Amino acid sequence: MKYFRVDVVAATPNPQQVIWAAMHQDYAEEYVWNGRDRWPDEEQSGELIVKHLLSGDRGHYGPLEHPQITVNVGYFPHSMMQQLRTHRVGVSFDVQSFRYTGQRVVDVVEGKLDIEEVFYMRPVGNYTNRQGKRYFYSEEQRQDDLQWCLDACKHYKKRIDEGLSEEHARSIIPFDARQHFVLSCNVRSLLHLLDLRWKKDAQLEAQKFCELIWVHFEEWTPAIAKWYSDNRAHKAKLAP
Structure with a gap:
């Protein structure tokens, strides 16, 4: 991957x-x-x-x-x-902490980093849930999820620009940040x-x-x- x-x-x-x-x-x-x-x-x-x-x-x-x-x-x-x-x-x-390392989230908004370098989404394909039910994760769903991550990055930058600390603003970062x-x-x-x-x-x-x-x-x-x-x-x- x-x-x-x-x-x-x-x-x-x-x-x-x-x-x-x-x-x-x-x-x-x-x-x-x-x-x-x-x-x-x-x-x-x-x-x-x-x-x-x-x-x-x-x-x-x-x-x-x-x-x-x-x-x-x-x-x-992160998961x-x-x-x-x-x-x-x-x-x-020893794990990277989002109390101190949020600049790459801002870099996504500023076009310095690709969204997928900072957030992880599973590949398109067939999967099985915990109950054994099969499903297909489509390209459309994946792109929609990446857009959601980008929107969250923009909101994060907005809060940082307003003066919030990284420790405070990290609560809105999507769960599977790299x-x-x-x-x-x-x-x-x-x-x-x-x-x-x-x-x-x-x-x-x-x-x-x-x-x-x-x-x-x-x-x-x-x-x-x-x-x-x-x-x-x-x-x-x-x-x-």
């Missing part, structure tokens, strides 16, 4: 090796650091994690909590941010988030978020990602 993006800010180097060290310390007699010259490399560590920790749903996922990844998430609708933010165990958020945030989590909490928000009946935009963060996760922890893809992805198994 246009504008959506997820970029890595920082991530623990050699995450699979870190997990292996934590896992190995659970049953090793020696102080694990002292034998670091004999540690398996990143690829071998991933293989050992899958073999001894993940295969067979053994359920001992504590070692997965050590590596951390931080991502910048951009241009997703998706809210849905993700309900899952705070092992996940930290909102940027920074998210940090460990491997275990990220898998839990994927369990909950990459299932087939999850909010469409949350599924798209999962697709975008998955690309980075595959690159960061390839062996764990492959195991997850083969065994848990899209199956709504609760939580490693």
